[in-house]
Amino acid sequence: xxxxxxxxxxxxxxxxxxxxxxxxxxxxxNEAEHYESNQQDLQDRQALRRIAGLSTExxxxxxxxxxxxxxxxxxxxxxxxxxxxxxxxxxxKELSALAETAGSQxxxxxxxxxxxxxxxxxxxxxxxxxxxQIVAATGADTVVCDGELSPAQLRSLxxxxxxxxxxxxxxxxxxxxxxxxxxxxxxxxxxxxxTYLLPRLRGWGDSLSRQAGGIGGRGPGETKIETDRRRxxxxxxxxxxxxxxxxVARDTKRQERTRHQIPSVSxxxxxxxxxxxxxNRLTGAGVLxxxxxxxxxxxxxxxxxxxxxxxxxxxxxxxxxxxxxxQLVEAFKSTLEEVAGSDLIVHVVDGSHADPKEQIRAVxxxxxxxxxxxxxxxxxxxxxxxxxxxxxxQLLREEPNSFAFSARTGFGVDTLLAAIEGSLPRPRVEISxxxxxxxxxxxxxxxxxxxxxxxxxxxEGTSIHAxxxxxxxxxxxxxx
Ligand SMILES: Nc1nc2c(ncn2[C@@H]2O[C@H](COP(=O)(O)OP(=O)(O)OP(=O)(O)O)[C@@H](O)[C@H]2O)c(=O)[nH]1
Ligand SMILES: [Mg+2]
Numbered sequence: 427x428x429x430x431x432x433x434x435x436x437x438x439x440x441x442x443x444x445x446x447x448x449x450x451x452x453x454x455x456n457e458a459e460h461y462e463s464n465q466q467d468l469q470d471r472q473a474l475r476r477i478a479g480l481s482t483e484x485x486x487x488x489x490x491x492x493x494x495x496x497x498x499x500x501x502x503x504x505x506x507x508x509x510x511x512x513x514x515x516x517x518x519k520e521l522s523a524l525a526e527t528a529g530s531q532x533x534x535x536x537x538x539x540x541x542x543x544x545x546x547x548x549x550x551x552x553x554x555x556x557x558x559q560i561v562a563a564t565g566a567d568t569v570v571c572d573g574e575l576s577p578a579q580l581r582s583l584x585x586x587x588x589x590x591x592x593x594x595x596x597x598x599x600x601x602x603x604x605x606x607x608x609x610x611x612x613x614x615x616x617x618x619x620x621t622y623l624l625p626r627l628r629g630w631g632d633s634l635s636r637q638a639g640g641i642g643g644r645g646p647g648e649t650k651i652e653t654d655r656r657r658x659x660x661x662x663x664x665x666x667x668x669x670x671x672x673x674v675a676r677d678t679k680r681q682e683r684t685r686h687q688i689p690s691v692s693x694x695x696x697x698x699x700x701x702x703x704x705x706n707r708l709t710g711a712g713v714l715x716x717x718x719x720x721x722x723x724x725x726x727x728x729x730x731x732x733x734x735x736x737x738x739x740x741x742x743x744x745x746x747x748x749x750x751x752x753q754l755v756e757a758f759k760s761t762l763e764e765v766a767g768s769d770l771i772v773h774v775v776d777g778s779h780a781d782p783k784e785q786i787r788a789v790x791x792x793x794x795x796x797x798x799x800x801x802x803x804x805x806x807x808x809x810x811x812x813x814x815x816x817x818x819x820q821l822l823r824e825e826p827n828s829f830a831f832s833a834r835t836g837f838g839v840d841t842l843l844a845a846i847e848g849s850l851p852r853p854r855v856e857i858s859x860x861x862x863x864x865x866x867x868x869x870x871x872x873x874x875x876x877x878x879x880x881x882x883x884x885x886e887g888t889s890i891h892a893x894x895x896x897x898x899x900x901x902x903x904x905x906x
Contacts, residue, residue: 498529498530498531498567498568499530499531499533499564499565499566499567499568500525500530500531500532500533500566500567500568500569500570501532501533501534501535501536501557501560501561501564501566501568501569501570502518502521502522502525502532502534502535502536502569502570502571502572503535503536503537503538503548503549503553503557503569503570503571503572504517504518504521504535504536504537504538504571504572504573505537505538505540505542505543505544505548505549505572505573506537506538506539506540507540507541507542507543512780512781513781513784514537515537516780516781516784517572517748518535518537518572519780520747520748521535521570521572521594521597522535523698523719524594524597524598524601524719525570525597526718527601527718527719527720528597528600528601528604529604530568530570533560533564533565533566534560534564534566536549536553536556536557536560538550538553543573543579544579545579546578546579546582547579547582547583547586548571548573548575548579548583549583554583554586554587557569557587558586558587558588561587561588561589566589567589567590568589568590568591568592569583569587569589569590569591569592570591570592570593570594570597571583571591571592571593571594572594573593573594574593574594574595574749574751575591575593577625577626580592580593580626594749595622595751595753596622598720598747598750598751598754599615599618599619599622599751599753599754601719601720602615602618602720602723602754603615603616603619605720605721605723606723606724607723607724608723608724609672610669610672610676610724610760610761611723611724611761613665613668613669613672614669614754614757614758614760614761615723615754615757616665617662617665617666617669617753617757618751618753618754618756618757618758619753620658620661620662620665621662621753621756621757622751622753623658624655624658624659624662669757669760672760673760676760676764680764680767687853687875687895687896687897687898688729688737688738688739688875689736689738689739689769689770689850689851690727690738690739690740690741690764690767690768690769690770691738691739691740691741691768691769691770691771691772691846691850692741692743692764692765692768692770692771692772692801693705693740693741693742693743693772693774694743694746694765694771694772694773694774694789694793695745695746695773695774695775695776695785695789695806696745696746696747696774696775696776696779696785696786696788696789697719697720697721697745697746697747698717698718698719698721698745698776699745699774699775699776699779699785699808700715700774700776700808700809700833701722701742701743701745701774702714702715702721702722702742703715703808703833703834704772704774704806704808704831704833704839705726705728705740705742706833707833707836707839708730708740708839708843709728709730709740711726711728711742713726713742719745719747720744720745720747721745722742722743722744722745723744724744724761725741725742725743725744725761725764726741726742727739727740727741727742727764728740728741731874732847732850733843733844733847734847734877735873735874735877735878736847736850736874736875736876736877737874737875738769738847738850741764741765741768743761743762743764743765744758744761744762746788746789746792747788748784748785748788749788750788750792755792755795755796759796762796762798763796765793765796765798765801766796766797766798766801768798768801769801769802769850769851770801770802770803770804770846770849770850771793771798771801771802771803771804772804772806772842772846773786773789773790773793773803773804773805773806774806774808775789775805775806775807775808775821776808776809776813777807777808777809777810777813777814777817777818777821777830778809778812778813778814782807782817782821783821783824786805786825802849803827804827804828804829804842804845804846804849805821805825805827805828805829806828806829806831806842807821807822807828807829807830807831808831808832808833809832809833809834810830810831810832810835810837810838811832811834811835811837818830827845829841829842829845852877852893853875853876853877853892853893853894853895853898854893854895854896855893855894855895855896855898855899856891856892856893857872857890857891857892857893857894857899857902858889858890858891859889859890859902859905859906860884860886860887860888860889860890861887861888861890861902861905862886862887863887863888865887865905868901868902868905869888869890871898871901872890872892872894872898872902875894875895875898876892876893876894876895876898877892877893877894878890878891878892879891879892879893
């Protein structure tokens, strides 16, 4: 897109501008500080836990250059409201992995025990002071909050800590933006970013409207924000149209597959579970494998021939995560429809993860959300080479249709493959025909899509006894 394009909006500039206008508004307001009692502060302090060993450094600078990351020093904060401390720590570990995937260096991580997040600053005001000290001591330039914060919360925390504050959703959107390669992927991410941005602009716009109402006039800030909002809406409409056009091409391809009754298998699962590694094992597709979250954004589909000679497709898909931002689910709908439209989902689980059951739950939630809840599912528990055997055994016992394997060592892959191929929809129509040699195309179609029971070459053609799908049976009967 050319820089002259009125729709080419630089989100950072826009955000900065909106933040400035919002800050002006806030400064004009009577700053009623939200003080809590000392007792609460004491409780806050006692509830504060630091997670040791979470700060890690990027090991490979060339990797960072390749992805053109903005190397930021970040401090993570989380509010632990329910569940065990282990759950809270796992959540922070994941946030840390997300931050590192986005190219940041994690300086420190804090969790605060509270009944609920503070409505004005997410963490309690006592903690805010402490956070500010940690930020200063570590030289951090960004604070990342584990959760989705309201625009007002982000703003007041930012003002108090004096560095940029972002939430988990913004972080995930940032990773997606960095990893999107295809035109469709980029458009989908941009749409998700704008959907995220729009209510945040509205928040500021509303504040300004209230201000404008008070003095009975329209401030220049409001006009600016309304223009921005209109431009974003225009851009979003344009993106949606583009995505729709690309969806047509995708649908055509899928219809083609359906028409030929080629079974399709989707590899889905939590991010970093080893979906692409399995895809590569099974097809040699050479999909990028990386110990990073959301390494794969664009689906890769390969034609595979089963051991009994039938053809099906195998697709590697984008990974899921807990609380996957709904803007992303919405924007990636056309990509995710691939999963919903498949005959079988191979749900890859990282057996070596601290809480694989929680990952299974989170993935199933997204699978249901995209309307794929009824698709047949195989649970494929990966990384058997490093997972605890007890955890693997427990998962295998609890999940009826489950298999253990290791994409790295190849352990269990054959059994898993046999289970996948055994679950493919079976051709149902039995035929017994002699096909003239001029119709070699039909003979190969029966080989690819059907199941040969017997085959014999006669002088008048190929005599075949086979099971085929309805469409192929129709084509063959038309021949007679
Ligand atoms: N030890 C071990 N590591 C594995 C195994 N399979 C995959 N990995 C590693 O797990 C990491 C993630 O693998 P990927 O195949 O990229 O995972 P993915 O599910 O495609 O991840 P995203 O595309 O990022 O959602 C990589 O570092 C792999 O090398 C395995 O069987 N054993
Ligand atoms: Mg992948």
